[in-house]
Amino acid sequence: MEVELKELLNDLQSLKKSISDPSDLALIDKMHLHVENIATLEKSGTTCRSKVKDMSAEVVDSNPYSRLMALQRMGIVDNYERIREFSVAIVGIGGVGSVAAEMLTRCGIGRLLLYDYDKVELANMNRLFFRPEQVGMTKTDAAVQTLSEINPDVVLESYTLNITTVEGFDTFMSSLTNKSFRTTKSDSGVDLVLSCVDNYEARMVVNQACNELNQTWMESGVSEDAVSGHIQLLIPGETACFACVPPLVVASGIDERTLKREGVCAASLPTTMGYNALKDYFPTMEMKPNSQCSNTACLERQKEYILAKPTRDAAAKAKADSEALSVAENPVHADNEWNISVVDDDEVDGADVRNSGVLPEGIVHELPVADEYPKQPITEAVGPADDLEELRRQLEALNAD
Amino acid sequence: MEVELKELLNDLQSLKKSISDPSDLALIDKMHLHVENIATLEKSGTTCRSKVKDMSAEVVDSNPYSRLMALQRMGIVDNYERIREFSVAIVGIGGVGSVAAEMLTRCGIGRLLLYDYDKVELANMNRLFFRPEQVGMTKTDAAVQTLSEINPDVVLESYTLNITTVEGFDTFMSSLTNKSFRTTKSDSGVDLVLSCVDNYEARMVVNQACNELNQTWMESGVSEDAVSGHIQLLIPGETACFACVPPLVVASGIDERTLKREGVCAASLPTTMGYNALKDYFPTMEMKPNSQCSNTACLERQKEYILAKPTRDAAAKAKADSEALSVAENPVHADNEWNISVVDDDEVDGADVRNSGVLPEGIVHELPVADEYPKQPITEAVGPADDLEELRRQLEALNAD
Numbered sequence: 001m002e003v004e005l006k007e008l009l010n011d012l013q014s015l016k017k018s019i020s021d022p023s024d025l026a027l028i029d030k031m032h033l034h035v036e037n038i039a040t041l042e043k044s045g046t047t048c049r050s051k052v053k054d055m056s057a058e059v060v061d062s063n064p065y066s067r068l069m070a071l072q073r074m075g076i077v078d079n080y081e082r083i084r085e086f087s088v089a090i091v092g093i094g095g096v097g098s099v100a101a102e103m104l105t106r107c108g109i110g111r112l113l114l115y116d117y118d119k120v121e122l123a124n125m126n127r128l129f130f131r132p133e134q135v136g137m138t139k140t141d142a143a144v145q146t147l148s149e150i151n152p153d154v155v156l157e158s159y160t161l162n163i164t165t166v167e168g169f170d171t172f173m174s175s176l177t178n179k180s181f182r183t184t185k186s187d188s189g190v191d192l193v194l195s196c197v198d199n200y201e202a203r204m205v206v207n208q209a210c211n212e213l214n215q216t217w218m219e220s221g222v223s224e225d226a227v228s229g230h231i232q233l234l235i236p237g238e239t240a241c242f243a244c245v246p247p248l249v250v251a252s253g254i255d256e257r258t259l260k261r262e263g264v265c266a267a268s269l270p271t272t273m274g275y276n277a278l279k280d281y282f283p284t285m286e287m288k289p290n291s292q293c294s295n296t297a298c299l300e301r302q303k304e305y306i307l308a309k310p311t312r313d314a315a316a317k318a319k320a321d322s323e324a325l326s327v328a329e330n331p332v333h334a335d336n337e338w339n340i341s342v343v344d345d346d347e348v349d350g351a352d353v354r355n356s357g358v359l360p361e362g363i364v365h366e367l368p369v370a371d372e373y374p375k376q377p378i379t380e381a382v383g384p385a386d387d388l389e390e391l392r393r394q395l396e397a398l399n400a401d
Numbered sequence: 402m403e404v405e406l407k408e409l410l411n412d413l414q415s416l417k418k419s420i421s422d423p424s425d426l427a428l429i430d431k432m433h434l435h436v437e438n439i440a441t442l443e444k445s446g447t448t449c450r451s452k453v454k455d456m457s458a459e460v461v462d463s464n465p466y467s468r469l470m471a472l473q474r475m476g477i478v479d480n481y482e483r484i485r486e487f488s489v490a491i492v493g494i495g496g497v498g499s500v501a502a503e504m505l506t507r508c509g510i511g512r513l514l515l516y517d518y519d520k521v522e523l524a525n526m527n528r529l530f531f532r533p534e535q536v537g538m539t540k541t542d543a544a545v546q547t548l549s550e551i552n553p554d555v556v557l558e559s560y561t562l563n564i565t566t567v568e569g570f571d572t573f574m575s576s577l578t579n580k581s582f583r584t585t586k587s588d589s590g591v592d593l594v595l596s597c598v599d600n601y602e603a604r605m606v607v608n609q610a611c612n613e614l615n616q617t618w619m620e621s622g623v624s625e626d627a628v629s630g631h632i633q634l635l636i637p638g639e640t641a642c643f644a645c646v647p648p649l650v651v652a653s654g655i656d657e658r659t660l661k662r663e664g665v666c667a668a669s670l671p672t673t674m675g676y677n678a679l680k681d682y683f684p685t686m687e688m689k690p691n692s693q694c695s696n697t698a699c700l701e702r703q704k705e706y707i708l709a710k711p712t713r714d715a716a717a718k719a720k721a722d723s724e725a726l727s728v729a730e731n732p733v734h735a736d737n738e739w740n741i742s743v744v745d746d747d748e749v750d751g752a753d754v755r756n757s758g759v760l761p762e763g764i765v766h767e768l769p770v771a772d773e774y775p776k777q778p779i780t781e782a783v784g785p786a787d788d789l790e791e792l793r794r795q796l797e798a799l800n801a802d
Contacts, residue, residue: 008435015428019420027416034409038439049523049533059666061522067627068527070668074626076679099529103671106527121462122450126469126507128500128529131550132450149532225475226468265460267471270504278477282683291793299789306792388700391707392692 005039051152055081055108064151065108084153087181087190089113091163091172091206093139095127095268096220097196102129104154105147111155111181112147113190115172116140117162128270155181163205173209193217198266200250207242210234211297214304226267228276237289237301244290244298406440452553456482456509465552466509485554488582488591490514492564492573492607494540496528496669497621498597503530505555506548512556512582513548514591516573517541518563529671556582564606574610594618599667601651608643611635612698615705627668629677638690638702645691645699 012035016028049064057069065080072080088104090097093116101112116139120130134142140158147156159175161168179189193215195206203219210217214236222229234241249256276282289302413436417429450465458470466481473481489505491498494517502513517540521531535543541559548557560576562569580590594616596607604620611618615637623630635642650657677683690703 004435004439008432008439011428011432011435015425015432018422018425021419024416024419027412031409031412031416034405034412037405038409049526049536061524064523064526064533066524066666067669070666071627071670073665074668076626076628076668102529106529106671122465123462123467125450125465125551128503128507132465133550135450149534150526225477226472227477264474265467265471267475267477268468269472270507280685282681284681291789303789303792306789306795388692388704388707391704394707 005035008035049152055084068107083108084110085182086192087111087113089115089176089190089193091115091193091195091202092197093143094118094124094196094198095129095270096222097194098127098129098139098143100194100196101143101147102150105151108151109154111157111190113175114140114143114156114158115161115163116143117160117168123265126270127268163209164201169205169209172205173212176209176213176215188213188215190215195219200247200256203242204250207234207295208297211236211241211295211301214301222266222268224266226269227278232287236298237303237305240287240289241293241295241298241301243295244293245287246294406436409436450553456485469508484509485511486583487593488512488514490516490577490591490594492516492594492596493598493603494544495519495525495597495599496530496671497623498595499528499530499540499544501595501597502544502548503551506552509552510555512558514576515541515544515557515559516562516564517544518561518569524666527671528669564610565602570606570610573606574613577610577614577616589614589616591616596620601648601657604643605651608635609696609698612637612642612696612702615702623667623669625667627670628679633688637699638704638706641688641690642694642696642699642702644696645694646688647695 009032012028012032016025019025019028052064055065055069056063057066057073059066069080071077086109088109088111090101090112093101093114097114097116101114104112118139120134120137120139120142122132122135124130125132129146130139130142131146134145137145138160140160144156144158147154157175159171161171163169163172175189176193177187177189181189193206193210195203195217197203197206198221206217206219209215216233216235219232219234219242220229233239243250249259289298289305291299291302293299293302410433413429413433417426420426420429453465456466456470457464458467458474460467470481472478487510489510489512491502491513494502494515498515498517502515505513519540521535521538521540521543523533523536525531526533530547531540531543532547535546538546539561541561545557545559548555558576560572562572564570564573576590577594578588578590582590594607594611596604596618598604598607599622607618607620610616617634617636620633620635620643621631634640644651650660690699690706692700692703694700694703
């Protein structure tokens with residue numbers, strides 16, 4: 001639209017030069033104003049909220065951070081505003097990466113680095129984030145468009161490249177080590193790398209970069225049938241790296257592209273969040289590093305981690321000591337504004353809870369405690385019944401069969 | 402912008418009438434074309450993809466349903482396209498309701514009914530979905546704008562009203578019972594109601610409506626500190642209704658509005674999905690209906706559920722019988738294209754797995770099985786070490802202390 005508006009302004013200027021009638025000239029000036037208004041409206045559609053200098057906890061409808069700063073008041077985080085100091089790199093702006101980017105943007109993260117080489121397609125519309133009018137744009141450009149509209153406070157850097165190429169990897173590494181945003185970090189210029197890619201080759205590349213940079217990262221994946229997935233936290237030297245326990249297809253050296261079949265695509269859903277949805281099951285496990293890992297940088301990090309053990313132990317001991325001291329000074333729950341107290345399970349029976357002083361004045365349990373509920377005798381008779389209690393008894397008898 | 406474009410066209414026509422020079426007239430025609438292009442671009446920004454008549458499984462980038470139809474090919478759903486027959490009502494278009502609406506829209510749900518009386522504020526920008534340029538719009542209007550852009554195939558109905566008022570409740574009930582979209586249902590005109598509200602009064606109203614209509618619904622909520630939440634499935638008569646085990650504040654008859662403190666708002670996060678995030682814990686439980694529930698409609702549904710037990714039992718038996726028959730006819734895993742077979746745990750030891758024919762030809766395990774790994778003797782000596790194995794042994798020795 002910018003091009004059309006520019007051409008329109010040029011035409012108006014040409015016309016103005018060849019015209020002398022005062023009323024016609026007035027008309028042209030009026031049209032000029034309309035075109036400028038359209039340009040302003042068009043622009044305001046893309047950046048609509050102004051930047052916010054300080055995150056305020058003020059509870060007003062116009063404060064985009066009030067519900068986030070409330071996390072600090074409620075003791076969930078110590079200093080919410082520190083989020084502005086953090087940089088997160090997201091590799092792969094697909095179904096997982098785009099939503100992670102949007103969440104971090106709405107939370108007010110300091111800086112996001114986005115990597116993808118793909119374009120938005122209508123086939124991506126079954127996942128959140130991208131909109132049909134963005135079809136044909138690169139995923140990085142479309143993401144920057146949407147994210148900068150949502151929160152202009154976030155510093156966005158986008159890299160339209162494939163990290164598995166030699167050139168792409170070089171740019172990936174130099175962008176991760178660029179410390180212009182914050183200078184307190186040692187090896188890397190970012191605080192976290194999120195791997196949100198859809199193939200093993202790219203995961204191995206992220207693994208390589210993070211092992212070299214001693215960079216903590218998270219790996220994610222969605223199963224081909226869209227109803228399960230995984231999330232993995234990788235801390236170089238401390239946990240297994242992606243090459244320590246490689247997927248079978250990687251270990252066997254098979255080119256994963258040969259496994260894809262013509263005319264077949266993986267399923268995906270907007271809901272898939274990384275667990276077995278059909279079984280409502282989210283297993284967790286810890287994986288120690290493999291001392292025979294094929295990745296040299298991983299072996300280096302393992303060595304450093306082991307050598308740093310005395311320092312870690314001393315820090316842990318100091319923390320435990322200081323916490324023990326603070327507990328001794330401040331007894332837990334002696335008196336608090338929420339009237340919450342810890343009661344030993346053994347000391348509680350239904351009658352005690354109902355009649356004890358645990359509930360605020362004027363509030364009583366309307367329903368008896370489950371244990372107190374009169375046990376109904378099991379009856380074998382099934383016949384016409386009009387009383388709900390009778391029906392309930394019959395159902396229980398049938399279920400007991 | 403529409404107004405500005407219209408004025409611009411009017412001005413161009415006036416100018417054309419008062420001008421005779423052919424080159425000026427040509428310029429005016431050219432400008433006319435630019436204005437029309439701008440109008441088209443502006444319009445295409447709001448509805449960009451055309452409607453899709455049939456959901457196709459064709460694997461092309463321009464098919465918005467290919468990744469969803471893949472669920473059918475992979476055996477996750479029997480007939481994906483049936484989603485177009487379903488209606489879902491969402492009460493409360495806030496942080497939970499808006500995302501549920503977007504997910505259902507992207508999945509291609511048949512019809513969505515949206516209820517909210519609130520307006521979009523900048524303070525809502527910490528949750529997904531709404532954009533800063535929608536501030537000031539009603540949440541229903543903003544949702545319809547975004548959702549119709551994302552998927553024009555979905556029938557959207559929006560109701561800007563408060564369901565807890567007498568008038569609002571009447572409209573709520575009549576919209577739920579309207580069967581114009583699909584006529585096979587008995588009491589209700591929708592398949593599912595999602596309660597995504599932020600107060601108990603509204604939850605009790607949804608409960609009342611669903612008990613009266615014998616309508617299955619889901620209740621959701623996020624804790625005040627944003628790091629835990631709950632989801633509850635309510636099937637009238639079969640599970641506890643919201644009044645069967647009322648929250649303390651409801652049971653005690655306290656006006657919840659008196660509990661809110663001046664200048665204090667609840668925290669919220671874009672990530673909160675209904676579990677205890679800090680403890681990574683998602684407890685589940687079943688709640689049977691309370692035969693002494695204060696809700697008369699709930700008692701009616703309980704009675705119907707008990708009376709229908711013989712029918713349910715017969716259906717369950719018929720299903721079990723037919724499944725047993727199909728298992729007998731088709732032995733599981735006799736031979737399948739994935740080369741997956743079920744092996745009894747007892748029959749497996751490390752060597753067997755590595756040398757057996759379970760792995761495809763050419764693939765061998767690079768790492769030994771955990772049980773086979775040589776156990777290291779625990780050593781007390783800690784000294785300079787340059788070999789990773791030695792360091793690892795020392796770490797283990799230290800950890801064993």
